[in-house]
Every structure is written in C-alpha cells, then in structure tokens.
Amino acid sequence: MRDLLKRYRNLFLAVALLLSILLLYSYNLRQRTATTFFERAVLTFAAPFQAAIDGAADVVNDWWQHYFWLVQTEQRNSMLEQENRQLRAELQQVEEFRLQNERLRQLLAFVDDLDRPALPAQVIGEDVSSWARTITIDKGTRAGLRAGFPVVAAEGVVGRVIKVAPNSSRVLLVTDASSAIAALVQRTRTRGVARGQGAKLTLDYALREADIQIDDLLVTSGMGGVFPKGLPLARVVSAEKDEFGLFQRVELVPTVDFSHLEEVMVVLGEDR
Amino acid sequence: MRGFLLYLFLGMLAVLLRTSVFPLFFSPGFCPDLLLGLIIYLGLSENMLRAVLLALLLGGMQDSFSGSSLGLSVFVCLSILLLVRLLSEHLNVESPPLLILLILGGTFVQQFLLATCLVLFADAGAVLQIMLPTLAEQLLTNLVAYTLLLILILRLQHLFGYRAGLAGLIYQSKRHGT
Numbered sequence: 001m002r003d004l005l006k007r008y009r010n011l012f013l014a015v016a017l018l019l020s021i022l023l024l025y026s027y028n029l030r031q032r033t034a035t036t037f038f039e040r041a042v043l044t045f046a047a048p049f050q051a052a053i054d055g056a057a058d059v060v061n062d063w064w065q066h067y068f069w070l071v072q073t074e075q076r077n078s079m080l081e082q083e084n085r086q087l088r089a090e091l092q093q094v095e096e097f098r099l100q101n102e103r104l105r106q107l108l109a110f111v112d113d114l115d116r117p118a119l120p121a122q123v124i125g126e127d128v129s130s131w132a133r134t135i136t137i138d139k140g141t142r143a144g145l146r147a148g149f150p151v152v153a154a155e156g157v158v159g160r161v162i163k164v165a166p167n168s169s170r171v172l173l174v175t176d177a178s179s180a181i182a183a184l185v186q187r188t189r190t191r192g193v194a195r196g197q198g199a200k201l202t203l204d205y206a207l208r209e210a211d212i213q214i215d216d217l218l219v220t221s222g223m224g225g226v227f228p229k230g231l232p233l234a235r236v237v238s239a240e241k242d243e244f245g246l247f248q249r250v251e252l253v254p255t256v257d258f259s260h261l262e263e264v265m266v267v268l269g270e271d272r
Numbered sequence: 273m274r275g276f277l278l279y280l281f282l283g284m285l286a287v288l289l290r291t292s293v294f295p296l297f298f299s300p301g302f303c304p305d306l307l308l309g310l311i312i313y314l315g316l317s318e319n320m321l322r323a324v325l326l327a328l329l330l331g332g333m334q335d336s337f338s339g340s341s342l343g344l345s346v347f348v349c350l351s352i353l354l355l356v357r358l359l360s361e362h363l364n365v366e367s368p369p370l371l372i373l374l375i376l377g378g379t380f381v382q383q384f385l386l387a388t389c390l391v392l393f394a395d396a397g398a399v400l401q402i403m404l405p406t407l408a409e410q411l412l413t414n415l416v417a418y419t420l421l422l423i424l425i426l427r428l429q430h431l432f433g434y435r436a437g438l439a440g441l442i443y444q445s446k447r448h449g450t
Contacts, residue, residue: 014354017324021350025343026393042336046284053292061296125291125337128307130300130410131386131403132339136291162339176339177398198402259299 035147035163043136043165047124050168051138054124062092100263106154107265116228118152118265119143124168133176133196134159137264140167148226150267156232156255157181157220158264171264174233174254175199182223183233185216194218194233194252201234203250212239212250228267276322283310283330287337301409304417307334308378311349312371315356327353341394348385352378368422375418376411383407 005012028036035043104120121143125136139145141164151158151171159179163170172179179196183203190210192203206212216236222229234252241248286306294303307330314323331346338345356374363370383403390399 018347018350018354021328021343021347022389022393025341025347025389028341028343029393036342038332039336039342042333046288046337049284050288050292053288057293057296125288126295127300127339128287128290128334128337129340129345129386130303130305130406131399133300134339136337163336170337170339172339177402178339178394195398197398 035165039163040165043140043163043168043170047138047140047165047168050125050136051122103154103263107152107263109154117268119145119268121151121169121264121266123261123264131177131198133173133179133198133258134162135171135173135258135261137169137171137266138167139266140165140169142166144268145169145266150227150231151264152231152267153256153261153264155257156234157227158256158258158261160226161266169266173258174256175201175258180204181227181233182221183218184221185210185212185236186219187216188212191221192218192250200237201252201254203236203252204247206239206248206250208241208246208248210248212236212248214238217255218252276326279310279314279318279326280329283307283326283333286310287333291337298413301406302413304413305379305382305410306417307349308352308382308414309375309418309421311352312356312374312378315353316360320357323353323357324350340390344386344389347389348382351385352381355381368426371422372415372418375414379411379414380407383410 028034107120119139121137121139123135124138127134135158137151145161145164147161147164149161151160157174159171159173159176161169162172173196174181174194175196175198177196177198181194182191183194184191185206188211190206190212192206194201195204203212203218214236218233218236220227220229220231220233232255234254236250237253238251239248240250289306290303311327311330314326318326327349328346331349332342334345334349335342356378359374387400387403
C-alpha cells in the first residue's frame, strides 16, 4: 500500500487538488451572489487599472476612427489640416459631451419614471470568457451597491449586480445563459420567463394559445422582486407553435444594444 | 519571486486586455485567450510547484472577471497545466508548429472542461448553445493570434540572437541540463 502511494504520489496529489477545486466551485455555486475575499481583492486591485485602460483605449479608438485615415491629407495641407484637426478635436469633444449629456438625460428621465433612487455608473469592462455575458461597472459597495440591484439603460433592462467590490461591480446581463427574468408581453399581458441565450433571449412557458406577434414588446412583470414592473426588456422576433406541446417557441432581441453600452443606471433597492 | 510576480502581472494584463481592449474591436468569440497561452507556457517552462500555484491564482483571477463562480476557471487552468506537463514528457515541445498545436488542443480541452463542469454542476444547458458556435471562432482566433505572436517572438529572437527563450527550449534545458 505504501509502495503504491509512493509510486503514484504525484498522480494522487493532482487528483486530490482537482477534486478539492471542484468542491470549492460547487460550494461557490450555491452562493453565487456572495463575493469572496479573493474576488474582492482582485477586483479592487484591478479597478483603477481597468478604468485607466478603458479610458486609454477609448482615446486610441477615437483617434484611430477619426484621424488615422487623414494622414495623407495632412501631408498635403499640413498647416490647414493641423488647425482643422485641432478644431475637429475640440468639436469632437464637445459632441462627445453633448451625446453623453443626452444619454444621461435619457437615463435620468427613464429612472425618474421608476420612482426609485438610482445611481449612474460607467461600463469599464466586459466578460473575460466568450460564453458568459457580464460587464464591469465603476461603482461598488462604497457607492452603496449590493448584489441583486437591477441595472438599466435608457432603452430598458441591462441586468443585475452579482458581485460587488469597493469600487467596481459585476453585472449579469439579461442575455447570459444563467439569467431568467419574469416577463410579460405588453400588448396582451401574456406571462413567461425571458431566458438569456448569448446574443438573444427566449420566452419560456408562453402558453400555446397566447397571442404573441412579431415586434411585440416584453416588459418586466415585477415578479421575483428584483426588477420593478414595466421595464422594457426585449422585442419578439419570432414566435412558432409546434404541432404538439403546451408552449410556443418565442425568440426575443433585447431592447438594449449591449455592444454600445457606455453608461448605465443602478436602481437602488429601496422605494423612494 | 520576481518571476512569480511577473507572471501574475502578465496574467492581469491578459485579463485586462480581454475585458477592456479587445471588446472594442472584436466580438466575444473573436477575442484571443492570452491567459491560455500563459498557462501552457507555465506548464512547459516552470517547476511544478510554482506552475501549480500560478495556475491557481491565474484561474482565480479569470473567475473574478467572469460571470462564473470562483473555482471553475481554477479547475480548467489546473487541468490544462497538468495535461501539458504530462504531454511535454513525450513531445518535442521546442517545435513552433507543435506549440501552436498545443494552443489549439488547449483551447479545445478548455471549452470541453468548461462545458462539462457547467452542465454537471450548474445545470446551464443554454451555455452549450452559446459555447458550441463560438468554439470554431475561438479556435481560429487563437490560431491566428498565437501564430502571429510566435512569429513575432521568433523574429525578435533572431534579431537579438537569443534563441533559448522558447518555452520548450527552457523546459528541455531545465529538465535535461542541455
């Protein structure tokens, strides 16, 4: 027995380590909204770097999109072009502020309708994996955020906070496969559960006889207590009924364009 | 200790690039997974204890920046590291095409382990519908990204006349004293 243990010591150690990590994962799965010390430490340490990289990437991206293709023109008309560029840069900045102002106004108007206090936040990062759909925002426990708070944009529901660190939080998007939100079709009040499918959503448990049309708007039903009732969630792109079965297959696209999400509002839990 | 911290820094950089820079230019399936390369490199070049510790920390780091619970990426990173260490005994890992093949194999194993764990533990059936179509995208992206990276590294090595920096060569020299 001792020889066997000695001979396969490394193998036993590796298997034991892998099993203990699986146990850790299984334990953490049960407490999905609890942020572990390790996660909090990593997120706290990375938040300023992430914000800085995000800012720098925005500047480079802006420069690339607006100036890179003008290099040849600049060579021909260097003086005029330089002046022009400065003016363009200023105009661009003003335009950027105007657009941001507009977006924030829309967000505020949207949140005012909710009759709940809300906190604006900036999106500073996306998910590190290609299969999960989460984003990182620049507000955390220091700003009063807690796991479970709903996050919205002017166009509708974004998701809910799942992990919080002092200065940043992770938001589970409605398109994530583990996201399920009680929803209803605004026109007919048909109930169902909107489940994330990556880029789209599906409406589960929509009864076969329910009247669901393409382009119908789905709103949150308020069941479950996370999202306030009536927030725009998605639009119907297809509704199919099989020959048999209790439910119909309904495919949805979220009202929020997650690829261009810059600012969001975190709806704080308590009623105003 | 300095090398240990350097690996952690590189891991953090890879994660931050993946979360804050790549999404500006590529869709989720087309973002290269730089952390995977780092794990494979660790498996080829570092001593076992150090590599395991780093794989645990880098996996935890990846979990912290992902929608998954802590432990999933740790398990996947450690499994890949152990597999690479096991394979490196039998392969000529100093061959650049073989390193690319290791990356492709690593991507495949990574996605397989993720899918298995998610289905077994988290009952997340819909994740498979997201993962399967992106598997081909991820393989292609990693193939292109790591080929370019390897070409760049080899060019730089030629330029500076330093050839022993390839993971396999370091491993072989540490292992067999050549």
